[in-house]
Amino acid sequence: MPETNYAVGIDLGGTSIKAGIADKKGKIIEKLSLPTNAGQGPEAVVNQIKKAIHRLLKKNNKKIAGIGIGSPGIVKLKKGTVENPPNFPGWSKVPLGTILTKEFNLNVFVENDANAAAIGELAYGSGKNLDNFLMVTLGTGVGGSIIINKKIYRGESGAAGEIGHVSIDHNGPKCNCGSYGCIEAYAGNNYLIQNVSRDLNNHIDSLLYHFVNVDNKTLTPKLIHQAALENDAYSKSIIIELGKNIGFALTSIINLLDITNVIIGGGVAGFGELLFDSIERGIKERVLIPLKDRIDVKPAKLKNEAGIKGASALVFYSN
Numbered sequence: 001m002p003e004t005n006y007a008v009g010i011d012l013g014g015t016s017i018k019a020g021i022a023d024k025k026g027k028i029i030e031k032l033s034l035p036t037n038a039g040q041g042p043e044a045v046v047n048q049i050k051k052a053i054h055r056l057l058k059k060n061n062k063k064i065a066g067i068g069i070g071s072p073g074i075v076k077l078k079k080g081t082v083e084n085p086p087n088f089p090g091w092s093k094v095p096l097g098t099i100l101t102k103e104f105n106l107n108v109f110v111e112n113d114a115n116a117a118a119i120g121e122l123a124y125g126s127g128k129n130l131d132n133f134l135m136v137t138l139g140t141g142v143g144g145s146i147i148i149n150k151k152i153y154r155g156e157s158g159a160a161g162e163i164g165h166v167s168i169d170h171n172g173p174k175c176n177c178g179s180y181g182c183i184e185a186y187a188g189n190n191y192l193i194q195n196v197s198r199d200l201n202n203h204i205d206s207l208l209y210h211f212v213n214v215d216n217k218t219l220t221p222k223l224i225h226q227a228a229l230e231n232d233a234y235s236k237s238i239i240i241e242l243g244k245n246i247g248f249a250l251t252s253i254i255n256l257l258d259i260t261n262v263i264i265g266g267g268v269a270g271f272g273e274l275l276f277d278s279i280e281r282g283i284k285e286r287v288l289i290p291l292k293d294r295i296d297v298k299p300a301k302l303k304n305e306a307g308i309k310g311a312s313a314l315v316f317y318s319n
Contacts, residue, residue: 004063004064005023005062005065006021006024006029006063007023007024007064007065007068007312007313007315008020008053008056008064008067008106009022009067009069009307009308009312009313009314010049010053010068010069010070011070011311012049012070012071012072012113013072013307014086014140015038017049018032018307018308019052019308020308025124026123026309026313029062030060031308032055032056034051034052035048036048038087041090045091046094046096049069049100050103053067053100053103065315066106066107067100067104067108067315068110068311068314069097069109069110070117070311071096071113072088072113073086073088073091074112074158074159075110075111075115075158076158077111077154077158080095080097080100080101081096081097081098086141096108107315109315112143112145113137113310114137114143114144115145115154116307117135117143117145117265117307117310118133118145118147118152118310119317120306120309120310120313121133121265121300121306122150123309123313123316124302124313125300125302126298126301127147130147131147131148131150134250134253134254134259134261135147135265136163136246136264136265137265138189138264138265138267139189139266140188140189140190141188141189142164142184142246143163145161145163146161146253148257164182164188165179165183166182166249166252168182168186168245168249169181172185173185173186173191183245183249186245187242187268189221192238192242192268193219193220193221196208197219200213200219206232206233207234208223208224208232208234211223224239224271225239225270225272228274241278242271242275242278243274243275243278243282244279244281245282247278247283247285248283251286254283254295255287255288260296261296262283264276264279264300265299265303272299276299280295283297
């Protein structure tokens with residue numbers, strides 16, 4: 001483990017780059033955000049990452065142990081090469097780690113963003129006292145990570161943990177990955193809004209319908225949650241059905257791996273207890289009987305700072 005107590009963490013998103021300096025305990029002492037400029041191609045994105053890091057280092061004189069980056073896409077660890085991240089036009093294979101090592105003369109650790117989030121939870125969050133767990137991130141898509149014996153399980157090519165692409169219905173809706181009935185096609189933010197929008201006119205007596213069609217509010221997961229908190233039966237049913245579907249997908253993984261602790265993070269996880277209870281019920285409905293009593297579904301702790309904290313943790317805890 002590096003001797004110095006500070007690391008740079010970069011959360012690379014499709015629209016923004018969140019960057020910060022954090023200590024070994026996960027406390028962020030400096031942070032900033034820049035647009036990703038993904039539409040301008042990989043060189044523009046890399047330049048924005050460089051700019052963010054230069055600004056952080058200029059504003060803070062702490063000695064830095066290294067740089068950690070959580071990125072969408074498949075990551076080859078040796079050179080920190082990021083392959084085909086979604087929502088990054090023109091990006092095929094970019095050796096991000098090598099580029100930044102040359103620029104800053106620091107150790108650079110690049111990891112898939114869901115894996116980085118899991119490392120953050122392992123180091124500082126809900127996974128701190130667990131040896132094994134599944135991490136699910138619910139946002140624009142559905143990300144996932146597998147932790148076994150306190151280490152990321154990456155598989156043969158580094159692509160393990162794609163929980164969002166476990167199919168729960170081979171005749172289900174088409175997913176962006178090309179398959180059908182993936183849990184992401186039910187639980188991803190964009191899919192969720194599309195599905196609810198199509199169904200909303202069948203529930204004109206619901207509070208959610210009133211919010212959207214009378215108050216002219218934009219349909220978002222947050223608005224669904226607001227209506228559910230006001231006891232709107234339709235909105236509550238959306239969250240319960242969402243949770244059951246996630247639970248059904250997780251059942252297959254739990255039966256395969258015998259890992260019964262599940263940590264849920266990401267924006268859609270803001271649905272709260274109603275969602276978590278439904279996920280747990282969905283798992284227990286279908287999981288192997290000997291595993292039922294061991295199932296534990298809990299929220300991630302790091303929330304909005306998960307990306308920066310998880311990325312910085314790669315420097316101190318990466319394997």
